[in-house]
Amino acid sequence: MADVLVLGGTGTTGRRVVAGLRAAGVTPRAATRRPREPGQVRFEWTDRATHADALRGASAVYLVAPIGEAEPAALVAPFLADALDAGVRRVVLLSSSAVTEDTPGIGELQRLVRAAPEWAVLKPSWFMQNFTGAHLVAQGVRDGEIVTATGDARVAFVDAGDIAAVAVRALTDPGPHNTEHVLTGPAALSYAEAAAIVAAHLGRPIRHRAVGTAEFAARLTASGMPEEFAAVLAALDEDIRRGAEDRVTPAVEQVTGRPARSFEAFVRDEIASR
Ligand SMILES: NC(=O)c1ccc[n+]([C@@H]2O[C@H](COP(=O)([O-])OP(=O)(O)OC[C@H]3O[C@@H](n4cnc5c(N)ncnc54)[C@H](OP(=O)(O)O)[C@@H]3O)[C@@H](O)[C@H]2O)c1
Structure with missing residues (x-):
């Protein structure tokens, strides 16, 4: 090849x-x-x-x-x-x-x-890696308060390593996939549930604060994001609040032959160990 x-x-x-x-x-x-x-x-x-x-x-x-x-x-x-x-x-x-x-x-x-x-x-779906690095959610982890407009709705966070593993198969398998793969982690979690898992591993409190869509967009703009892009991201949170990301697919395991990484394992290996 x-x-x-x-x-x-x-x-x-x-x-x-x-x-x-x-x-x-x-x-x-x-x-x-x-x-x-x-x-x-x-x-x-x-x-x-x-x-x-x-x-x-x-x-x-x-x-x-x-x-x-x-x-x-x-x-x-x-x-x-x-x-x-x-x-x-x-x-x-x-x-x-x-x-x-x-x-x-x-x-x-x-x-x-x-x-x-x-x-x-x-x-x-949303990357687990948003809880690390420069992402706003990661800043929330550092601050002890993650702010979103997702309410208590759930997201099936997916590991970037699993996305990459599917990509490698799609790029190298002898036969083309010629399809869409909707990729999720093995469980859907609310931000409050995800924050509790991170908090338990780090041994300090981290909470989730749910705000309205307009307030969330204003926070993003205040952090330096262009207004148009902030509105798009805030609308995505609203979709989550309505349940759009509350589903788990088997695609990672079907394509790679191994189960998708759990949020717990991600936190243990990529947040708590650093
Ligand atoms: N985060 C999520 O939860 C999520 C969920 C679903 C889908 N996605 C999608 O994932 C994608 C990537 O998101 P990410 O935030 O993780 O970004 P990322 O992959 O870390 O993006 C940055 C990459 O883009 C390159 N890049 C930036 N500007 C460029 C330019 N002008 N020309 C060429 N290369 C450029 C950077 O390379 P250099 O800096 O080395 O040049 C770097 O490799 C987005 O399309 C997003 O919609 C994200």
Whole structure:
């Protein structure tokens, strides 16, 4: 198999896809705006000149679309055309469980990817890794109070490592998947329940405070997020509050052959051990 180009190759799922491809004996090419290591290639969504070099000799692409763009298809469509011209046959798109083909802007990407000869669309629920790093939920963990507009509704948080494991199979299995995979963890939890698990492992109180959608959007804007994007994220919390993410799918185990990682195991291994 020729190289696999991994967009967002330094990001939450992309770097795990890179590691998984290496472990599977496939050569990954990790796209980044600032290559620093062997195996990385310069890629900037807004600079089409970087796309040709990144694509040369690649047979498959893991596609993480430009983040925070209202109309990402304007950048992704020409990239995909170049990719297919360059000989790419298989495209695996990272989308989201909250996105359908009818979702304005970002939904268009799912239609574009289906035009590849071989494709898969990954639709993960919310990442467990939002509880670590720079994410607002992680800041809530540090502050002892996670604020959302999700009420007491549940989310089947999924591990980025499981998303990457599914991506590696979708990129390397001899037969193309040509389907959508809705990816969840093994259980749906409210933020209060998730906060209690983190608190128990860290040995300090962490609570969840539920606020209304407008108040949540205002908090996001106050933290520096553009108003339009804050409104989109707040609306997603409202969807959760209505029960949109309260379901568990068997896709991780079906595709990878092993059960999805639990939130408990994630907290033990990635939060409490640090
Ligand atoms: N977080 C969740 O709960 C969740 C749930 C479902 C779906 N998703 C989806 O997951 C995706 C990734 O989210 P994430 O927050 O985890 O991000 P991430 O994968 O960590 O994204 C950052 C990556 O994008 C690259 N990047 C950023 N700007 C770029 C540009 N202009 N040109 C080329 N590459 C660029 C970065 O590379 P360099 O900085 O190295 O250049 C880095 O590898 C999003 O599409 C989101 O919708 C997230």
